[in-house]
Amino acid sequence: MSEFLQHLVNMLVLGGTYALLGIGLTLIFGIMNVVNFTHGVLYTFGAYIMFIVVQQLGLNFFLALPVAVLAGWLLGAAIELTLLRPLRGSDIDTTMLVMIGAWIAMQSGTLWIWGGVAKSVATPFPEAPLVLGPVSVSWLRLFVLAAAAMLILVTYLLINKTSLGRAMRATFQDHDTASLMGVNVDMIYTSTFAIGSSLAAAAGALLGPVYVIFPQMGDLAAVKAFAIVILGGLGNITGAVIGGFILALAEELGAGYVSSGYRDAMGFLIIIAVLIFRPTGLFARAERVG
């Protein structure tokens, strides 16, 4: 029983970060319909910003987080302006190929700048974990969970309760009509991509200090992000959050009670099942197709 409780706690801290990865991508992949292969690199980028600010500049850990979010926002905006804007209206394959190119170029860039050897970031949290009866959890992971929950809430409110969010939803539902209603469509494309990118950078900045930072760290994160988005339904923020926790639960229980060797396979078995039985995602509403 105590083992099961520990697995549940692990699931919570892991699921929070998966959810964060998922909502960033669901904005770009789900709402903008761009197969964003740079999501993983932005995750890596956020982690390296953390490394620069904390380890190389010696600045405060908590200051580094907003810096990473801002840097992710700027890099995302730059990618949208230089690569995606000229390609707007071209087919999804062309955009996808360009994004694959950007992914490889940026990953090689991080390798070139920082080298392949993993870096770690010191944190201000105590080493001794918080022990609650049979379960224990590190303070850093609790902070990451809290920060992720906050970012998810802010994103949710931004999309659903602000005029920017309304303009975003309108733009990607019907680009021309939104434009006729006075929405600055160009600005919406750039800011949506930038917001999604800053969420990826935030996830990297939060998880970099938990794990280690290296140029390929984003690859597995990106694969999982795509899985979460498909699980939750394209463009569905609540779905992405729940999808993140389902993936974490599957991995924890799969590794704990089935076989740790297939830990990463568990999530993908669920994806296959979802694609067969509910191809629009677990939480998709009924849609009119005609």
Place this chain on the structure above:
Amino acid sequence: MTRALGLVGTIALTTALFAGTAGAQTIKIGVNEPLTGAFAASGTYVVNGARIAADEINAKGGILGKKIELVIEDNKSNPTEAAAVAEKLITSDKVPVLMGAWGSSLTLAVMPKLMEYETPMVVETSSSGKITTTGNPFIFRISPPSAVEAAAFKGIVDKLALKKVDFLVINNDWGRGTAEDFSKMMKDKGITIGLVETMDQGAQDMSAQLSKIKSSDSETVIVTTAVDQLTLIFKQAAALGLKKRIITTGGSQNPDQIIAQAGAAANGTMHLTTFLPWFPDKTPNPEATNYFITEWKKRGFEFAGCTESFRGYDGIRTAAAAIEKAGKAEPAAIKAALWNINIKGLNGDIVFRKSGPEGKESGQSQPNVYLIEINDGKVEMKTL
């Protein structure tokens, strides 16, 4: 215009060809190591050790009157890449001998290429038993196979009063081979084997496996993986309040890095290593060990890397000794000469003995294995 361009192209090509011939003034040794991916830290240490050996040899005038040149390629911690890199080094760079490929799965992927091109390789780190038992006569290994590690560990299991042991190993030929060889040895000793948990080489979160181990009734965990993943395991085990004795194997632990990054969680842990940079006087070849450590520090590398980098140093010296003995930089001659070398490695004499099926034996030298314990943030030696 097109013609002029063609002419420029021809000139460039000719110059490149001449440059290639000029390169033949050196003797090339191919180095196939993971410089990116999961084993980047370890592979980089080995390459830096290899460079020290090459510089030392060249400072003394090189071999056969020529300087040696390391052709270093990154196998990205990926078996497919490791095989491709070996092919590139042999066919394009025309190296007569290789060193590599760090991980067991990487080395196993390279082995068919060695057969295909009949080029020998000095294996500096890999520990899977399969490497020297499948009948590849181009393999010459200077690192201990996991069965040798297990045999060395056998002497101390009574002293440690081991009763029930869990394993947490990397999910590849190295980790699974270690779990197999250690389980066999321990079962003979009457020790119960509990869980055998695995982790993917790129995995960063081992909390699920560690939670399971935390709830088991064993008192000891044997952990096999490289330094980056080990550091994460120590941190995550501490966060979960896992209080079992942890013993690591494989010689890629860099204990000083564990002390630096895992802090108090490292105390009481034991590690099977293949080099003793903390106690140069206790190594088989103190003079060479001191030279190597001084040179390593002079280059500004972290001391923690010594336990890994010495293998690159020994590996290149092994290859160079064979080239010198062969009298020419040709694969067949070097392969024959490898059987006759006897050099003083940092971890014992490097002399190859036959291993594997008759008629196509691989070479295996007999390096030492040591057990160290971390106490109060310091490394202590345990007698095996």
